[in-house]
Amino acid sequence: MNGIFFAIVAIAFAVAAYRQVTFVSPVGADAETPMEALGKSMIGTAGDAVTLAIGLVGVMSLFLGLMKVAERAGLLLVVARTLQPLMTRLFPNVPADHPAMGAMIMNLSANVLGLGNAATPFGIRAMEHLDTLNGEKGKATDAMILFLAINTSSITLLPTGVIALRAAAGSADPAGIVPTTLFATLVSTTVAILSAKFCSRMFAASAPPAVTGEAAAATTDGGDDLPAPPGEGYPVWVSAMVLSVVLALVPLTVFYGRTFAPWIVPGLMVGFLALGVWKKVPVYECFVEGAKDGFNVALRIIPYLVAILVAVSMFRNSGALELVITPLGAVTELVGLPPDALPMALLRPLSGSGAYGILASIINDPAVGPDSYTGYLVSTFQGSTETTFYVIAVYFGAVQIRRLRYALIPALSADVAGIAAAVFIVAMLYG
Numbered sequence: 219m220n221g222i223f224f225a226i227v228a229i230a231f232a233v234a235a236y237r238q239v240t241f242v243s244p245v246g247a248d249a250e251t252p253m254e255a256l257g258k259s260m261i262g263t264a265g266d267a268v269t270l271a272i273g274l275v276g277v278m279s280l281f282l283g284l285m286k287v288a289e290r291a292g293l294l295l296v297v298a299r300t301l302q303p304l305m306t307r308l309f310p311n312v313p314a315d316h317p318a319m320g321a322m323i324m325n326l327s328a329n330v331l332g333l334g335n336a337a338t339p340f341g342i343r344a345m346e347h348l349d350t351l352n353g354e355k356g357k358a359t360d361a362m363i364l365f366l367a368i369n370t371s372s373i374t375l376l377p378t379g380v381i382a383l384r385a386a387a388g389s390a391d392p393a394g395i396v397p398t399t400l401f402a403t404l405v406s407t408t409v410a411i412l413s414a415k416f417c418s419r420m421f422a423a424s425a426p427p428a429v430t431g432e433a434a435a436a437t438t439d440g441g442d443d444l445p446a447p448p449g450e451g452y453p454v455w456v457s458a459m460v461l462s463v464v465l466a467l468v469p470l471t472v473f474y475g476r477t478f479a480p481w482i483v484p485g486l487m488v489g490f491l492a493l494g495v496w497k498k499v500p501v502y503e504c505f506v507e508g509a510k511d512g513f514n515v516a517l518r519i520i521p522y523l524v525a526i527l528v529a530v531s532m533f534r535n536s537g538a539l540e541l542v543i544t545p546l547g548a549v550t551e552l553v554g555l556p557p558d559a560l561p562m563a564l565l566r567p568l569s570g571s572g573a574y575g576i577l578a579s580i581i582n583d584p585a586v587g588p589d590s591y592t593g594y595l596v597s598t599f600q601g602s603t604e605t606t607f608y609v610i611a612v613y614f615g616a617v618q619i620r621r622l623r624y625a626l627i628p629a630l631s632a633d634v635a636g637i638a639a640a641v642f643i644v645a646m647l648y649g
Contacts, residue, residue, distance in 0.1 A: 223529055230256070230532035237537055256536055263531035267524040271517075279509035282339045284490045285324060286508025289317070291497040293490070303457045308411065309361050311351070318347035322365055329372035341369055341609075342616045343511075349617040357621040358614065364414040366613055366625055370567075370604040371406035371632035374399050377601030380577075384597055387581040389588035394648075395597045401643040402602035406636030413628035421624050526611040530568045539564065554641045554649065555595075558586065562596045567606040567633045573599075594648045598640040606633055 237252035250258075302314045305323070312318055321344035329337045348362050349355070358366075377399050385392035494501040533539055543564065547557030555563065558580060566573040577600045581588035588597065606629045614622065 223525065226529040226533050230529075230536040230538050233538040233541065234532075234536040252536070256532060259531050259535040260528050263528050264524050267527045268520055271520045275513055279511075279513065280339075280487075282343065282511045283505035283507075283509035284487060285321070285340060285343060287490050287494040287499060287501050287504050288324070289320065289508075290499040290504050291490075291493045293320075293493055300457055300460050303454050304461075308364065311359070312348070312361050316347065316351070318344055318351070318361075321347055326368065326372060329369065329374065337369070337372075338612065341365075341613055345613045345617050349619075352617075356618055358619050358623050358625050360414075360418040362614075362619065363623065363625045363628065364411070364418070366609060367410040367414045367628035367632055368407060369613070370606045370609055370629045371403060371410040371636055372604070373403045373407050374601060380597050380601040383578060384581060384588045384593075387578075387588040389581070389593075391589065394589070395594060395601055398594065398598040398640060398643045398647060399601040402598055402636050402639040405639035406602065406632040409635035410628050410632035413631040417624040417627050521615070526607050530607065533568070534565070554645045555637075556592055558592050559595050559599070562599050563637050566599055567604070567630065573605070591644065591648050595640060595644045598644055599637065602636050602640055604633075606630060 234252050234256045241251050243249045243251075302319070305312075305319055306314050309319075309322075321340055325337050325340035325344050344365060345362060348359065348365065351361070352359050377395060380395060380399075381392045384395070491501050491505075494504065539561070543557070543560050546564075547560050550560055550563075551557060562573055562576045562580070565576060577596050580586050580596050581593045586592050588594075606626075610622070610625065610629070614620075614625075
């Protein structure tokens with residue numbers, strides 16, 4: 219990460235320096251020079267990073283509070299036992315009854331439903347629990363890297379935010395990206411898993427030793443009051459039946475996703491609290507206890523957000539991103555990726571807010587619109603790819619991981635696969 223961080227900053231500075239040296243101010247105008255614009259963007263983005271972290275406090279507090287209630291009520295362990303046959307194969311170094319399993323499952327479930335804000339607290343909690351199994355603090359484990367890779371490519375049934383944006387732009391079929399997003403995320407998640415597994419074997423010699431048994435329990439932060447391990451998982455036929463039910467919901471999501479999307483977040487809160495009451499959990503005290511973690515997490519991730527977002531802002535505002543797009547556009551257009559959509563494809567892994575702004579500008583442009591080929595394509599990009607460097611900064615930053623090992627390989631491979639799959643399926647359906 220050190221080399222990538224410095225390379226982004228150095229390239230941005232070099233491009234801005236060249237533009238500064240060759241800059242000619244318009245006659246009679248007091249124009250802002252490239253270096254002045256770059257400096258202002260850096261200061262502004264640093265402030266925006268802190269604002270973003272503070273803005274996450276409320277969301278994290280809400281969902282970490284609900285997660286604490288779910289933990290006390292035993293819900294996460296029940297779900298973990300249900301998915302144990304799959305999860306134990308994906309994460310062989312994580313004990314089946316470890317609380318990290320429940321947190322990872324809740325994170326993946328939130329991503330599937332397009333609840334990015336809900337997924338982040340669950341993901342951070344999962345990373346914290348995975349770190350208790352880490353024998354070499356500050357260095358990413360195979361399980362952490364695989365979990366992060368799946369997060370950057372997570373299968374999405376309902377991209378609620380993009381659907382809402384398309385509806386606001388006047389789309390005749392705002393939910394038309396549901397099948398394209400589902401296809402693209404299925405491909406990207408498959409590539410993420412295969413790539414992470416391949417890299418874990420290639421880099422096996424440098425893998426940190428795992429902490430197991432009583433040692434893992436002893437390293438749990440602050441004596442986290444977690445439920446007792448549930449023992450063995452449910453029979454395979456139970457897991458298969460549950461998976462069949464979930465798959466049966468896919469067509470319902472495609473046709474009725476817009477109807478039940480507004481019910482998801484309120485339903486989660488009522489459902490978790492009702493379960494807590496049924497299990498005789500002190501829901502208010504438990505919720506407050508979990509919500510306190512949101513403030514601590516937000517403080518921990520601020521330095522990482524500032525570093526990543528400022529570097530990306532420099533790359534974008536220096537003109538370096540434009541230099542990359544111009545020659546690539548002529549090539550990518552031959553494979554179904556028009557130049558108008560290329561900035562979205564390149565910026566999405568780097569900056570969520572920047573990509574969102576590009577998406578909004580494209581689908582609100584009367585010359586393009588949300589229901590054109592380009593409109594469907596950029597909407598699918600937004601719904602099926604993740605801000606990789608943001609996820610790395612937040613998730614790894616929460617547990618002070620500084621040595622990423624091979625984490626970028628599966629994450630970026632998933633991004634490329636998601637973009638390629640999006641181009642393919644949109645061309646098939648709307649080209």
